[in-house]
Amino acid sequence: MLVIKPTSIRSWSMLGSRGTFGVTLLELAQQHDNLVALSADLGKSSGLDRFNTTYPERFFNAGIAEQNMVGMAAGLAAGGYVPFVTSFANFLTMRAGEQVRHNLGYMNENVKLVGLACGLATGMFGATHHGIEDIAAIRSISNITILSPADCTETVKMTEAALNHNGPVYLRLTGNMRAPTVYKDDYELTIGQAISLREGADISIVATGTMVHFALKAAELLAARGIDATVI
Structure with a gap:
């Protein structure tokens, strides 16, 4: 490994x-x-x-x-x-x-x-x-x-x-060089299993690839407006 x-x-x-x-x-x-x-x-x-x-x-x-x-x-x-x-x-x-x-x-x-x-x-x-x-x-x-x-x-x-x-x-x-980092530590990866990166009570955002970084950014913007978003 x-x-x-x-x-x-x-x-x-x-x-x-x-x-x-x-x-x-x-x-x-x-x-x-x-x-x-x-x-x-x-x-x-x-x-x-x-x-x-x-x-x-x-x-x-x-x-x-x-x-x-x-x-x-x-x-x-x-x-x-x-x-x-x-x-x-x-x-x-x-x-x-x-x-x-x-x-x-x-x-x-x-x-x-x-x-x-x-x-x-x-x-x-x-x-x-x-x-x-x-x-x-x-x-x-x-x-x-x-x-x-x-x-x-x-x-x-x-x-x-x-x-x-x-x-x-x-x-x-x-993505290209100087790519944004989503995972700053090791974690368990299982093929076919989604990973929840942020828990929220109002809506869910599902993303893949480099769009996961932007989904997390979107969740921050929504939080500033009182909307609590899950990011998967």
């Missing part, structure tokens, strides 16, 4: 979700020889440059061919490896949607998809790179577990949870 320390939490926040994912996967790879990583020509953007340097024989760059990459990952999973497949969320879930549906959903291969820069995090690249439909696309496919970390601390915990989960996973990474 990875160790969560206050100093690490501050460092992860500066790195952002992608950098945090990269350093986490590198640490997990030291403990799990069957862990491999794939990228669609986005190794550095995925935070995997150190992984590639340390374990070149366990890093595969499929080029700008996301459909082929998902098929490669399924084959690796069938051979006993645990592949983490990285690309921008919209390319991974929509361009490769059919391969994800067949190889992960129907065949239930133990592949971990990692959608980068979900939401509007790639704003300067325009609408072609925005990942706003990815949850809807993946939720319609059977057997795939969706993990959506609220901050970098949760990115660490969910990357490890994805590795330990037997079955296909979609890890949705939002």
